[in-house]
Amino acid sequence: MAFSLFTSKNRIINLVINDHSIRFLELKQTNPPGAQKWGERLLPPGIISNGKIIDIDSLANILEECIDDWKIQRRSVCFIVPDQLVIIRKVTVPAEIQDDEMKGYLYLELGSSIHLPFEEPFFDFFSLSNNGKTKDLLLFAAPEQHVMEYAELFTSLKLNPIAADISPLALYRLFHGLGLANQNEKLIIVQIDLTHVNLCIFEDSVPVIMRPFSLPFNLDQWDIKRGSVDMLELQFIGDTDEMVIQFEDIFKELLKILDFYRYSLSSEKQDVSRFLLTGDHPMLQAIVNEMKERFEVPVDLLSLDDKLHGKTGSMPANFLLSLGLALKEVK
Structure with missing residues (x-):
């Protein structure tokens, strides 16, 4: 599933923009495909909040600088819709509705048999x-207003937005592409970023429930420097008790979604069979270690066995989501 805008295959750039950063990745057209080049830029607080653009002028200025620095002018762009904007819902429709008629039917049912917490959704569906x-x-839906703000921003900077995807599908695409997926698996992808967490349960390859939530973030509590391959390196210098509280909040939300799945969504009251952790949080390995102590379910960290090399060095783990998004262009 992806929110299709229009089609182009001309040197696609993959952009992941969240509350704290902008990342780009270009895919190397090899077999198997790899990453050609990538880059990232930290965003000051207040420009994007909970996935919504707050200061469009500042974001446009920063993105314009990135386009020049990364030399990606006039390129086609795929981008991730921020997790906080996305809703996944299971809906039931008459069997006689054909796929080519489905979007029109769903639009007619919005507000009557199908209820969403926003008007004028941008959506796609999976049978x-x-x-x-x-x-x-x-049903995968997001507020059209906020999705189009991103698309129109790219267009105003002479980029060509061609499609939008959601992070759980991009991550699962990479997970499956690495040959790590198992049949009949109940998997929960735990994506922990610096400013937010997204939990998504998959039955086989289908996401059935997603729950995003924000994390407190104070830039003054982090030491930021450029690493050896010009990537950002963040080290926490704040009160460790505050970080422990954040971790506990993550575990509480994780237990909530597991209980909801066990007793509400799964008719056979099945539990998830594996945790898959990923994200750009600098303390992700510590979270993995703690989860292995707390849970009997296997805990895996999404990673690449062989580091990908491109024009900018070895690809950091922060770009796994970008790589999963890029794999959408590989058919």
């Missing part, structure tokens, strides 16, 4: 089951 009378769909 699940069909019993002859009805069929179940997964």
